[in-house]
Amino acid sequence: MSKLSRIITVALSVPIFSCLVGCGMNKLFQKQDYGALPDGRKAELYTLTNADGLKATLTNYGAILVSMEVPDRDGKLADVTHGYDTLKGWLSNTSYFGSTVGRYGNRIAKGQFALDGKTYSLAKNNNGENALHGGIKGFDKVLWDAKPVKQAGAVGVEFNYVSRDGEEGYPGNLKNTVTYWLTDKNELRIEFKATTDKPTIVNLCHHSYWNLTGDPKNTILDHELMLAADRFLPVDKGLIPTGERRPVEGTPFDFTKLTKVGARINAEDEQLKLGNGYDHCWVLRSKTGDVALAATLYDPSSGRAMDLSTDQPGIQFYCGNFLDGSAAGKGGTKYAFRTALCLETQRFPDSPNKPDFPSAVLRPGETYRHTMVHRFYTR
Numbered sequence: 053m054s055k056l057s058r059i060i061t062v063a064l065s066v067p068i069f070s071c072l073v074g075c076g077m078n079k080l081f082q083k084q085d086y087g088a089l090p091d092g093r094k095a096e097l098y099t100l101t102n103a104d105g106l107k108a109t110l111t112n113y114g115a116i117l118v119s120m121e122v123p124d125r126d127g128k129l130a131d132v133t134h135g136y137d138t139l140k141g142w143l144s145n146t147s148y149f150g151s152t153v154g155r156y157g158n159r160i161a162k163g164q165f166a167l168d169g170k171t172y173s174l175a176k177n178n179n180g181e182n183a184l185h186g187g188i189k190g191f192d193k194v195l196w197d198a199k200p201v202k203q204a205g206a207v208g209v210e211f212n213y214v215s216r217d218g219e220e221g222y223p224g225n226l227k228n229t230v231t232y233w234l235t236d237k238n239e240l241r242i243e244f245k246a247t248t249d250k251p252t253i254v255n256l257c258h259h260s261y262w263n264l265t266g267d268p269k270n271t272i273l274d275h276e277l278m279l280a281a282d283r284f285l286p287v288d289k290g291l292i293p294t295g296e297r298r299p300v301e302g303t304p305f306d307f308t309k310l311t312k313v314g315a316r317i318n319a320e321d322e323q324l325k326l327g328n329g330y331d332h333c334w335v336l337r338s339k340t341g342d343v344a345l346a347a348t349l350y351d352p353s354s355g356r357a358m359d360l361s362t363d364q365p366g367i368q369f370y371c372g373n374f375l376d377g378s379a380a381g382k383g384g385t386k387y388a389f390r391t392a393l394c395l396e397t398q399r400f401p402d403s404p405n406k407p408d409f410p411s412a413v414l415r416p417g418e419t420y421r422h423t424m425v426h427r428f429y430t431r
């Protein structure tokens with residue numbers, strides 16, 4: 053870039069930024085300090101608000117969704133996600149509340165995979181012999197660069213992070229972008245993008261824990277869920293898919309119609325026992341690669357509902373089976389067993405070791421993309 057074009061770029065971007073933060077637009081985008089990391093670098097908090105009062109709060113630490121406030125059927129706003137009030141809480145977050153998970157969300161068997169004839173060993177992080185959610189210091193534990201962004205009908209924050217060749221064992225310098233948009237259609241849209249300079253594997257995920265009642269002391273067992281999937285991936289005792297795509301029909305895994313999460317959760321079923329409840333990936337029906345409806349979540353008590361659409365082949369439905377009341381979260385709440393659930397759109401777990409699964413390989417010159425659209429409404 054020439055010196056002149058650099059000056060023009062800076063001259064143009066400064067007013068846009070300060071306008072978003074400082075003049076008139078400040079109702080839509082606000083930025084504040086969120087404290088310092090142990091190494092002294094500063095984290096920030098960004099608040100996006102739309103005309104209906106929905107509010108998404110984010111931090112550049114871990115590109116995390118800190119909170120999501122949405123109205124119930126009487127218009128009363130409440131935060132519908134688990135998490136922490138302060139940066140200190142997020143620094144020791146072991147549940148991946150609200151996090152951007154990468155470079156590979158979900159599990160890779162034995163923390164190993166082979167690519168183009170070379171075997172790679174990944175950092176293992178207390179998940180038996182497997183690697184989970186990107187390693188010991190995954191993308192949820194790094195500081196991302198952030199900038200405000202805006203387009204017609206939406207305000208957002210773009211986060212960027214370059215993961216170095218060899219980080220947590222993964223090959224290639226990987227440039228990652230995650231953009232969160234809050235739209236005037238009451239959607240939280242998340243767009244992931246990555247490029248690499250060496251062949252590698254990528255599966256970026258968003259890991260919010262939802263409780264649409266707005267009271268994190270309630271369980272999510274009375275939430276109703278629909279998954280646009282006719283098959284799911286059975287797992288072994290380490291929660292690694294066996295490779296089978298099993299029809300859901302006639303099993304407790306059938307969520308083809310809105311069904312209470314708790315209706316069959318204690319059924320005599322080998323897969324429910326292995327997952328300690330639902331902790332499986334469903335094979336989404338849509339095969340076009342376009343963004344299509346993947347799930348609907350509905351809480352009859354508050355009337356809050358959320359449609360989730362994606363372009364990914366799978367969705368991990370995890371119903372908080374490992375929450376045990378030990379983590380003191382927002383307002384000091386101890387998040388108990390099954391008080392939130394995750395709907396993580398993604399490539400299938402352990403894809404790098406399963407040639408029959410949709411590929412998670414990214415090569416130089418290609419662009420990895422993943423879109424999730426959460427649309428909030430009431431019924």
Ligand code: BGC
Nearest residue numbers: 147148158331368370374396
């Ligand atoms: C996994 C769970 C895991 C949770 C928190 C989910 O994506 O499926 O098994 O306990 O993340 O790490």
